[in-house]
Amino acid sequence: MPGTVLTITSGKGGVGKTTATANIAAALASRGEKVVCLDADIGLRNLDLVLGLENRIVYDLVDVVEGRCRLRQAMIRDKRLPNLFLIPAAQTRDKTAVSPTDMVQLCNELRQDYDWVLIDSPAGIERGFRNAIAPADQVLVVTNPEVSAVRDADRIIGLIEAEEKGPARLLLNRLNPALVREGNMLDAEDVLELLAIDLLGVVPEDESVVVSANRGTPVALDANSRAGLAFRNIARRLLGEDVPLMPLEDSGGLLQRLGRLFGKGD
Amino acid sequence: MEKPVSSSRPKVAIKGIRDGLLVTVDDAGAWEDAQEALLEAIGSQAEFFQGARVALDVGTRPLKAAQMGKLRDLLGDFGITLWAVVSESPKTQETARSLGMATRLSRPAPAPRRPAPSPAGEEALLVHRTLRSGMRIAFPGHVVVIGNVHPGAEIVAGGNIVVWGRLRGVAHAGADGNESAVVCALDLSPTQLRIAGRVATAPPRRGRPAPEMASVKDGQVVAEPWDGK
Ligand SMILES: Nc1ncnc2c1ncn2[C@@H]1O[C@H](COP(=O)(O)OP(=O)(O)OP(=O)(O)O)[C@@H](O)[C@H]1O
Ligand SMILES: [Mg+2]
Numbered sequence: 001m002p003g004t005v006l007t008i009t010s011g012k013g014g015v016g017k018t019t020a021t022a023n024i025a026a027a028l029a030s031r032g033e034k035v036v037c038l039d040a041d042i043g044l045r046n047l048d049l050v051l052g053l054e055n056r057i058v059y060d061l062v063d064v065v066e067g068r069c070r071l072r073q074a075m076i077r078d079k080r081l082p083n084l085f086l087i088p089a090a091q092t093r094d095k096t097a098v099s100p101t102d103m104v105q106l107c108n109e110l111r112q113d114y115d116w117v118l119i120d121s122p123a124g125i126e127r128g129f130r131n132a133i134a135p136a137d138q139v140l141v142v143t144n145p146e147v148s149a150v151r152d153a154d155r156i157i158g159l160i161e162a163e164e165k166g167p168a169r170l171l172l173n174r175l176n177p178a179l180v181r182e183g184n185m186l187d188a189e190d191v192l193e194l195l196a197i198d199l200l201g202v203v204p205e206d207e208s209v210v211v212s213a214n215r216g217t218p219v220a221l222d223a224n225s226r227a228g229l230a231f232r233n234i235a236r237r238l239l240g241e242d243v244p245l246m247p248l249e250d251s252g253g254l255l256q257r258l259g260r261l262f263g264k265g266d
Numbered sequence: 267m268e269k270p271v272s273s274s275r276p277k278v279a280i281k282g283i284r285d286g287l288l289v290t291v292d293d294a295g296a297w298e299d300a301q302e303a304l305l306e307a308i309g310s311q312a313e314f315f316q317g318a319r320v321a322l323d324v325g326t327r328p329l330k331a332a333q334m335g336k337l338r339d340l341l342g343d344f345g346i347t348l349w350a351v352v353s354e355s356p357k358t359q360e361t362a363r364s365l366g367m368a369t370r371l372s373r374p375a376p377a378p379r380r381p382a383p384s385p386a387g388e389e390a391l392l393v394h395r396t397l398r399s400g401m402r403i404a405f406p407g408h409v410v411v412i413g414n415v416h417p418g419a420e421i422v423a424g425g426n427i428v429v430w431g432r433l434r435g436v437a438h439a440g441a442d443g444n445e446s447a448v449v450c451a452l453d454l455s456p457t458q459l460r461i462a463g464r465v466a467t468a469p470p471r472r473g474r475p476a477p478e479m480a481s482v483k484d485g486q487v488v489a490e491p492w493d494g495k
Contacts, residue, residue, distance in 0.1 A: 100342060101335025104365050125400075130342050134366065151399050154416050158398030162319050164349050164368060196396060196414065 011152025013123030027235035052216020100134035286319030
C-alpha cells in the first residue's frame with residue numbers, strides 16, 4: 001500500500017511546524033512506521049537541527065531535483081530510529097529552485113517505500129507553500145492560541161481548500177493552561193469555533209521542547225515530557241486510533257471548569 | 267459572419283463557473299503556442315486572475331507531465347491555482363491525475379442558459395462555501411452566501427448582500443453608490459459594514475445572535491432585527 005504524504009504548514013511563522021514535523025515523525029517511527037521527513041523550507045532549513053542530524057548532510061533536496069545525486073544519497077538515517085529518514089533542504093538556494101511538480105514526482109517515488117512522508121513547510125503563502133502542499137494527501141495546520149496566528153491559519157486553510165487538498169486538520173501548539181484559566185489566552189474551543197476545522201491535537205507550552213530541540217533529540221522520545229506525550233498521541237490519531245484529548249490538552253474545558261467550580265483552579 | 271481563420275494561433279476563452287474560472291484552449295497549433303496565448307490572456311488581466319481557482323479544458327490535446335507541471339508552476343507565479351484539467355485525451359487525464367489534479371469539474375456543468383422563466387428577479391451570485399480570511403468576492407449584482415464569512419474575508423456587491431450564516435468579515439453593499447442596498451445575515455457581526463459611501467463598525471454583540479438586516483436610515487447605517495416585514 002502506498003504511503004501517506006502529510007504536509008505540516010501554517011500561515012504565521014514560528015508557530016511550531018518544524019517542531020511538530022520532527023516529533024510526529026519520531027513518534028510514528030518509534031511505533032514501527034517507516035517515515036521520511038522532507039524539509040521544504042529551502043534557504044531556512046532547520047529540521048536537521050531539531051533532529052540532530054546537521055553534521056551528516058552531504059546532499060539535499062535541490063541536489064535530488066536537479067539530478068546531482070540519487071534520492072537514496074540525500075536520505076539521512078536517524079541515529080536512534082533506524083526507520084526514520086530526513087531529506088534536508090538546501091541552505092544556499094531559494095524556494096524557486098524546486099517546483100510543485102518536482103515535489104509531486106519526488107513524493108510519488110517516496111510513497112512506494114515509506115508509510116509516511118512528512119513535509120515541513122515554510123511559513124506564508126508563496127511558492128514555498130505551494131511546493132509543500134502540491135503532493136499532500138493530508139494537511140496539518142499548526143497555530144498558536146493567538147488572534148493573529150489564528151487569522152493567518154484561517155487564510156491558509158482557505159488556500160488549502162482552494163487547492164482541493166482539504167479538509168485540513170488543526171494542531172494547536174503552545175497552549176498555556178494557566179493563561180487560559182485566567183482568561184488571558186484563547187482556549188481550544190475558541191480556536192476551533194473560529195476556524196471550523198477538525199482538531200488533531202493540542203500541545204502544551206513546555207520548555208522541554210526548547211531544551212530537546214537544542215540537543216537534537218525530539219521531545220516525543222522523552223517519556224516524561226507532557227509535550228512529548230501530546231505528540232505521541234497525535235501520531236496514534238494519525239494511525240487511526242481513537243485517543244481522547246488528555247486533560248492538560250483539554251485546558252479551558254471540563255476539568256478547569258470543575259476546578260473553578262470548586263474554587264481550586266490555581 | 268465568421269471570419270476565415272488565417273493563422274492557426276490557438277484561441278483562449280475564459281468564463282466564470284460555479285466556483286472559479288474555466289479556461290478553454292482550442293486544438294489549433296502547438297502546445298507551446300497555446301501556453302503562450304494562455305499566459306498572454308491572463309497577463310493582460312492579472313488583477314482579475316489574482317488568487318483565482320482555474321480549471322483548464324484542453325480539448326483533445328495529449329499533455330505530458332512536464333508540460334502540465336510547467337503550466338501549473340507558471341500559473342502559480344501569477345497567484346493562480348490550477349486545480350483541474352479537463353480533456354478528452356486519456357493521456358492528459360492520466361497526467362492530471364498523476365499530478366494530483368482533478369479531471370472533472372466538481373459539479374456538473376450548468377445547463378445551457380435559456381431565457382429566465384420569470385421576468386422578476388435580478389442577477390445574483392450564489393456562493394456556497396465558507397469564506398475565509400483573505401478571500402474576496404466582488405460582484406456587480408447581489409451576493410448570496412450560504413456559509414459563514416470569517417474575519418479577514420470581504421464581500422463587495424453592487425446590490426444587496428445576504429449571508430445565510432454568520433457574517434464576521436467586511437461587507438460592502440451598494441458599492442456603486444446605491445444607498446437603498448441592504449445587508450442581511452443570520453448573525454450580523456461584521457468587522458466593518460458599508461452601504462454605498464456610509465461606514466459602520468460593529469457594535470459589541472448583545473447576547474444571542476438573531477437574524478438582522480442593515481440599511482441606511484437618515485444617512486446612518488442601522489441594523490434591525492429581521493422580522494420578515
Ligand atoms: N510546545 C512548545 N513549547 C515551547 N516551545 C515551543 C513549543 N513548540 C515550539 N516551540 C519553540 O518555538 C520556536 C519555533 O518553533 P519552530 O521552529 O518549530 O516553528 P516553525 O513554525 O517551524 O518556524 P518557521 O516558520 O520559522 O519555520 C522554537 O524555538 C521551538 O523550540
Ligand atoms: Mg520551521
